[in-house]
Amino acid sequence: MASTADSTPAELTHDGPRLRVLIVDDHDVVHWGLRLMLGRQPWVRGCLHARSGEEAADLARRGSPHVALVDLFVGEESGPEICGRILEASPSTRVAFISGAGRISAAAARAAGARGFVPKDWPADRVATAVRALGAGRSVFPEATDAPAASLSPRERDVLELIATGATNAEIASSLHLSPHTVKEHASAVYRKLDVRNRAEAVQRAQRLGLVG
Amino acid sequence: MASTADSTPAELTHDGPRLRVLIVDDHDVVHWGLRLMLGRQPWVRGCLHARSGEEAADLARRGSPHVALVDLFVGEESGPEICGRILEASPSTRVAFISGAGRISAAAARAAGARGFVPKDWPADRVATAVRALGAGRSVFPEATDAPAASLSPRERDVLELIATGATNAEIASSLHLSPHTVKEHASAVYRKLDVRNRAEAVQRAQRLGLVG
DNA sequence: CCGTCCTCCCGCCGATCGGGGGGTGCGCCA
DNA sequence: TGGCGCACCCCCCGATCGGCGGGAGGACGG
Secondary structure, eight states: OOOOGGGGGOOOOOOOSEEEEEOSOOOOOHHHHHHHHHHHHEEEEEEESSSSSHHHHHHHHHOSSSEEEEESSETTTEEHHHHHHHHHHHOOEEEEEEEOOOOOOHHHHHHHTEEEETTTTHHHHHHHHHHHHTTOOOBOTTTTSSSSGGGGOHHHHHHHHHHHOOHHHHHHHHTTOOOHHHHHHHHHHHHHHHTTTTTHHHHHHHHHTTTTO | OOOOOGSSSSSSOSSSSSEEEEEEOOOHHHHHHHHHHHHHSSTTEEEESSSSSHHHHHHHHHOOEEEEEEEEEEETTEEHHHHHHHHHHOOOEEEEEEEEOOOHHHHHHHHTTOOOEETTTTTTHHHHHHHHHHHOOOBBBOOOOGGGGGGGHHHHHHHHHHHHTOOOHHHHHHHTTOOHHHHHHHHHHHHHHHHHSSHHHHHHHHHHHSSSO
């Protein structure tokens, strides 16, 4: 299991330079909120802000921020996608995802190259601690970010996403170029892993976990 | 259709006293964000902040804020519920709901006594304009806040909520003390009104619209 | 007063679901 | 080399879904 922000509380050493933080979110509220939360911390030097993946990559390249907080859904772009662009532009940046409703599995976040996940409902001090921990090189994942979601295979995710659109198994099959029977197997696997009984409940759970948009 | 914030742009007159604003949200990011957005406005006098319905009612009673921005989901409590408590404590307060993912129909918001709805993805200036408009006594509803959701009858909502839990029609029937056939009729009505084909898509849509938690 | 909407009940039917069984081939890792 | 998870295919079957037809009473407003 991942190390958590709480594992090393507030007594973090001043590990060198003050942190430059990049915030990537298209919501003004979040932008201002994080800026206010972090700007007051003495160990933060500057808060950059990007409203798109394009902007984020650009700012990352020019600013080389120590830490980047990336929303899971920025307009049409996905968090992992943007994470990749940031790392391409500035490989040393520690990226963490941040989101309100949605969740992302620790495994999926790591696969995208991220070092953490910060739920938006965390209190200010916890967010600050998390950012500081990221700057210090530690990973920050809340407990239970893993859980059932992580175990879904790529194919199962595909099927789940289409199920959420109301597609029938036959439609999913032709859409993914599969046999209807295969679709049912993937669907059944999804139900088993998410511990639900049918499509409706699966969609409900998936949205809570942030598996579908 | 409701009057929109844009209908009267930035040239709002200084209509008397500077506004006291109450923010009800359990997310720190939102709290700080709104505070920063609004605190810079010359026509705002103070930002109160509550993390629960209890606290909100208390602050409303003692502070009589001109405007209250209430999250749709504050912990276990619902926005409309909290709205009622605020209005009870301070009838002159103009309450608007604010939420990220979820939506609430203009009709439902009005039924709860609210005067507006502010999506969290609005830019700072738009939020500011909305709050100012609320303070001036106007309603603020974005277009398409109405739409299909408003037309759902109470019974249809009941059925929809249970559908989202993965319950079968038979289970819903016994749970609501109805005939399975009646449940199917309500379900069909839900599908028709939400313009979806089946349960899975209905759950997806319902969660996007904020009809189910 | 009549129309409209909501709520509730009945029968019928084809399409779909979800689970059961069987199997193949792939790559990874020990 | 064998195990294991993944992806894919086939069979069958009962339960469930979603829409079709019908009718009933009550509330509310023009």
